[in-house]
Amino acid sequence: MSRNRTATKAMQRRGFMQTALGTAVAGAGFQAAGTAGQPAPGTKVYRESIATPVIGKYQVVVAGGGPSGVIAAAAAARSGADTLLIERYAFLGGNGTAGLMTCYNGFRNQRPPETLQTVKGIPAEYIAELVRLGGVADIDNYERNATHDIRKGDIPYTVGFDPEAAKIASLNLLRKEGVKLRLHSWVVAPMLDGSRVTGVVVQSKSGRQAIAADMVIDCTGDGDLAAGAGAPFMGPASTGDRMEMSLMYRLGGVPASITGAFGGIRIGDRVVRWGPGFGGDGLDVENLTRAETESRLKLWDQVQEMKKKPGQESFYLMQTATGIGIRETRRILGEYVLTEKEAIAGTRFPDVIAISSNPFPSYHGKRYFLSHEGFDIPYRALVPQKVEGLVLSGRCISCEQAPFQSARSMAPAMAVGHASGCAAALCALRGVAPRKLEVKELQKLLVSQKAELRL
Numbered sequence: 001m002s003r004n005r006t007a008t009k010a011m012q013r014r015g016f017m018q019t020a021l022g023t024a025v026a027g028a029g030f031q032a033a034g035t036a037g038q039p040a041p042g043t044k045v046y047r048e049s050i051a052t053p054v055i056g057k058y059q060v061v062v063a064g065g066g067p068s069g070v071i072a073a074a075a076a077a078r079s080g081a082d083t084l085l086i087e088r089y090a091f092l093g094g095n096g097t098a099g100l101m102t103c104y105n106g107f108r109n110q111r112p113p114e115t116l117q118t119v120k121g122i123p124a125e126y127i128a129e130l131v132r133l134g135g136v137a138d139i140d141n142y143e144r145n146a147t148h149d150i151r152k153g154d155i156p157y158t159v160g161f162d163p164e165a166a167k168i169a170s171l172n173l174l175r176k177e178g179v180k181l182r183l184h185s186w187v188v189a190p191m192l193d194g195s196r197v198t199g200v201v202v203q204s205k206s207g208r209q210a211i212a213a214d215m216v217i218d219c220t221g222d223g224d225l226a227a228g229a230g231a232p233f234m235g236p237a238s239t240g241d242r243m244e245m246s247l248m249y250r251l252g253g254v255p256a257s258i259t260g261a262f263g264g265i266r267i268g269d270r271v272v273r274w275g276p277g278f279g280g281d282g283l284d285v286e287n288l289t290r291a292e293t294e295s296r297l298k299l300w301d302q303v304q305e306m307k308k309k310p311g312q313e314s315f316y317l318m319q320t321a322t323g324i325g326i327r328e329t330r331r332i333l334g335e336y337v338l339t340e341k342e343a344i345a346g347t348r349f350p351d352v353i354a355i356s357s358n359p360f361p362s363y364h365g366k367r368y369f370l371s372h373e374g375f376d377i378p379y380r381a382l383v384p385q386k387v388e389g390l391v392l393s394g395r396c397i398s399c400e401q402a403p404f405q406s407a408r409s410m411a412p413a414m415a416v417g418h419a420s421g422c423a424a425a426l427c428a429l430r431g432v433a434p435r436k437l438e439v440k441e442l443q444k445l446l447v448s449q450k451a452e453l454r455l
Helices: 003-021 067-078 121-132 163-177 224-228 285-306 340-345 401-407 410-430 439-448
Strands: 054-063 083-086 103-105 158-160 180-182 186-193 196-204 207-218 245-252 264-267 270-278 316-320 352-356 360-363 366-368 375-378 390-392
Touching (some): 054 196, 054 410, 067 121, 067 207, 121 410, 158 264, 245 285, 270 285, 285 316, 352 410, 352 439, 360 401, 390 410
Parallel strands (some): 054 083, 207 390
Antiparallel strands (some): 103 158, 186 196, 196 207, 264 270
């Protein structure tokens, strides 16, 4: 295709997007703290009255079945709580499967010092199940110490994996622990009694339903439940650079004559690679629509161009992610905000519940490697301000943007999930609020489940 024809196609696509989406501005500003879901001033309002049936009650309900949510649910159930995991997709794994981000980064520091494996416990059991299923990738493009051997239980910095195996490994882990599962269900709101979260409201093909809980864990990634319950939150507009979204894709037909990882995570003739990036607000549905549409159209053309190079004629676009990978939206304000200085210095906390050793991938435009073996994540960062009955997990925990870049990666997010699951179970079983939980009891439980806290 000539350059002129390519440019014409690009103009036609931009015109299509403008027609489809009107004049809405990409990357609209973040909502003020505690106003999630509220209409903007002057917006016309359609009022509805809904009687929502409460269809069940659990001790712990986990909202979101990504890596952090799967581990949180397993931990809560193992700790003795009757647990339900709710997921919007037809499968588990979150950005690892739906987003095709097929590398679990951050089991230890990427560069020396990296003697300490900082993520162990239930997350390590999950990786062992991936190994058993033959679901670990042949090769990836991440720099790491070759002496670590995942198949011997010594987990290196990153684990590349087959997304289909990850779906099965997640199911096997939850079945082993007796977790109840509900798929095809979008958690749309918290159930509230004043400032206390008493369950969740879900929307599915079965209609709008409510599920009561003694404790809820917010593993939505965006902190939807915490924000909906009135917890204040931080957004990129006021705290630094926003990490952009990107569309992952799987390239098939890579011949054996092309050796190495070929810029991604490789299994045989298939390579998962990073596709087009997109900026703006990951909470703005119009911006998300633009991101999905423009990224897929751009990626198709990129693959067609790749096929024109000698030796690459067999390439084909095997799969694109179910949804574009969103890295950063809300970070909920907790009882403590973990700071950039503390993460860089490796400050220790008496209420440590997880360790993040992952680099800051986009620290002022560069990859920043820690000079130590990981920073502590305090329990207080999992307890939202102004809201009871809720524990935070995954990438919405309370921290500044730099430590967020590290802790949002899937291995430390699993470690945080382990802690949030144990905490929620203890709160439900003891009848105590998360901010009143005895942290030493939580730490003791985590260590008994082989978590690494470096106490």
